[in-house]
Amino acid sequence: KQEVTQIPAALSVPEGENLVLNCSFTDSAIYNLQWFRQDPGKGLTSLLLIQSSQREQTSGRLNASLDKSSGRSTLYIAASQPGDSATYLCAVKYGGATNKLIFGTGTLLAVQP
Amino acid sequence: KAGVTQTPRYLIKTRGQQVTLSCSPISGHRSVSWYQQTPGQGLQFLFEYFSETQRNKGNFPGRFSGRQFSNSRSEMNVSTLELGDSALYLCASANMAGSTEAFFGQGTRLTVV
DSSP states (O other), rough: OOOOOEOSEEEEETTTOOOOOOOEEEEESSSSEEEEEOOOOOOEEEEEEEETTEEEETTTEEEEEEEEETEEEEEESSOOOOOOOOEEEEEEEOOOOOOOOOOOOOEEEEEOO | OOOOOHHHHEEEOOOOOOOEEEEEEOOTOOOOEEEEEEETTTEEEEEEETEEEEEEEEEEOOTTTEOOOOOTOOEEOSSSGGGGGOOOEEEEESSSSOOOEEEEEEEEEEEOO
């Protein structure tokens, strides 16, 4: 069964800290992996998309890495800010003929000012 | 460029009723996927439409159905509503299958009373 897990489930850090969020998937034959953020009661905002052939992607203070062989991805957030507080979700796509995503359980991040 | 638009944003329905939700994808996108988000189950895939054809379906009862029109707009319908159908319903739009990024709407919050 294809499952995606995220740890930790919740994280609270002081402003300015660098932090790492983890995403694990049971089936390593992924097509790509996408990281999203979700603010309470809102939709999902795409942060980064990593293709299966890539090792990492960067956007501003965010860096996502992918290790297919170990079934893991990490999202690194540098110099965290209170505005980064949200739920972070990773989602995996299997196969190129569909846009179906399998989502992780999410990490709720709180950045304290 | 307009994003993914979901209407209505909020709905309150009574058990046994039916409901129709609408999703307008980003202009030019032909793939629309629907997801249900609940606190207990997280984000679960409902179905995907591509060029008016259902391409993939999640593990939901037949009360959940959908369709896509020639302009790529999609609707999902839930008949004989149950209390457990209360959730945030999210729609995702993508250009085509494969290595493309998924973009989400703000969701429709359905409450069944």
